[in-house]
Amino acid sequence: MTRATPLPASPASGQLNTQLLALVTAAAGWAALQAALALKIPDLLEETPMRVTELAERTGTGPARLAQLVAVLHQAGIVHRVGDDLVEHTAASRALRRTGGDPSARWITADWIAVAWGRLADGLRGHGIPFELAHQRPFFDYLAETPAAADTFHNAVTRGRGSALTDMIAATVDLTGATTLADIGGGQGELLVAVLARNPGLAGILFDLPAAVRSPLAALVIGEMAARTEIRTGDVLREAPAGVDVYLLRSTLHMLDDPDCVAALTTIRKAAAPASRIVLVEMLTDDWAQEGYTALSSLQMFVLSGGRERSEREFVALLERAGLVFHSATPTGTPYRLIEARVVSTAPGR
Numbered sequence: 001m002t003r004a005t006p007l008p009a010s011p012a013s014g015q016l017n018t019q020l021l022a023l024v025t026a027a028a029g030w031a032a033l034q035a036a037l038a039l040k041i042p043d044l045l046e047e048t049p050m051r052v053t054e055l056a057e058r059t060g061t062g063p064a065r066l067a068q069l070v071a072v073l074h075q076a077g078i079v080h081r082v083g084d085d086l087v088e089h090t091a092a093s094r095a096l097r098r099t100g101g102d103p104s105a106r107w108i109t110a111d112w113i114a115v116a117w118g119r120l121a122d123g124l125r126g127h128g129i130p131f132e133l134a135h136q137r138p139f140f141d142y143l144a145e146t147p148a149a150a151d152t153f154h155n156a157v158t159r160g161r162g163s164a165l166t167d168m169i170a171a172t173v174d175l176t177g178a179t180t181l182a183d184i185g186g187g188q189g190e191l192l193v194a195v196l197a198r199n200p201g202l203a204g205i206l207f208d209l210p211a212a213v214r215s216p217l218a219a220l221v222i223g224e225m226a227a228r229t230e231i232r233t234g235d236v237l238r239e240a241p242a243g244v245d246v247y248l249l250r251s252t253l254h255m256l257d258d259p260d261c262v263a264a265l266t267t268i269r270k271a272a273a274p275a276s277r278i279v280l281v282e283m284l285t286d287d288w289a290q291e292g293y294t295a296l297s298s299l300q301m302f303v304l305s306g307g308r309e310r311s312e313r314e315f316v317a318l319l320e321r322a323g324l325v326f327h328s329a330t331p332t333g334t335p336y337r338l339i340e341a342r343v344v345s346t347a348p349g350r
Ligand SMILES: C[S@@+](CC[C@H](N)C(=O)[O-])C[C@H]1O[C@@H](n2cnc3c(N)ncnc32)[C@H](O)[C@@H]1O
Pocket: 140, 157, 158, 184, 185, 186, 187, 188, 189, 190, 191, 207, 208, 209, 212, 234, 235, 236, 237, 249, 250, 251, 252, 255
């Protein structure tokens, strides 16, 4: 019997395999992490190191197999292995706890998001939005029906960027002559709080779907700011607060596809007064060179809800399709730019 001759390796194959192995290692680490979450390992670990045999008992797994998983989790920094048979928390496993963990860590590792990424190829082939293919309903319907998921998402959005960044954005929004501002798709109101804090004479409206506005920040519910804030439930594809001076939308449009962006902007134009201003706060694809994250975020918006990140030119085109007039684009000193538009006409039928 003749032995097969191996194909000659191309000069680049070693490098290529290293590159692919890095991706495969990351994918295996991701799978190990998902298993750890499914087994509730971050929640079951205690403050003192635990024996792998005890963790196996608590997770209903075999100790030898669990030790294999623990070894990979240790390499990925998810848990810390002490000797051969003890395991303890790391900052990552603490962040991943259901209670007392970090909402952003829970969000980026959520299994209900992971399964949506698993339908990416089907989505790219035009079979639907990956999240809807995985869950048989749109992302925002899922949040409405799953309060724990809604809290994970909205808490992560609120805490994910950091208050310093939000404050820089709030400082850049031009509110000359404005007495009212509506934060459309404002989530729990992080940006609205920052804007109201800087502008004591301003009255605010937090406008979002029910799953978002059921857990607004405390500053909008109790105290001085609450007295000048109205919290309103609504779908901007159908309605918007009437006659407000400034309509603010941060990261709302990147979750929507182009027709829904045009529908939302048209709804706002029809509700607005002639002198109203519409201010979009978005990470633009023009800035991809500086912000590598924007490419991943863009694909994630498709996976979740059919949205994407856009360029300034694309936003200007959407504004025009909605009958609005582009006014200016302003850097904020953050990865976000402000895109301001004005109302052309509020005459019926436009
Ligand atoms: C990425 S979050 C941004 C939240 C907030 N603007 C911020 O920057 O912290 C997108 C928000 O848009 C809201 N949203 C999506 N579709 C909406 C709709 N049709 N009507 C109103 N709000 C909507 C979501 O509920 C969510 O709070």
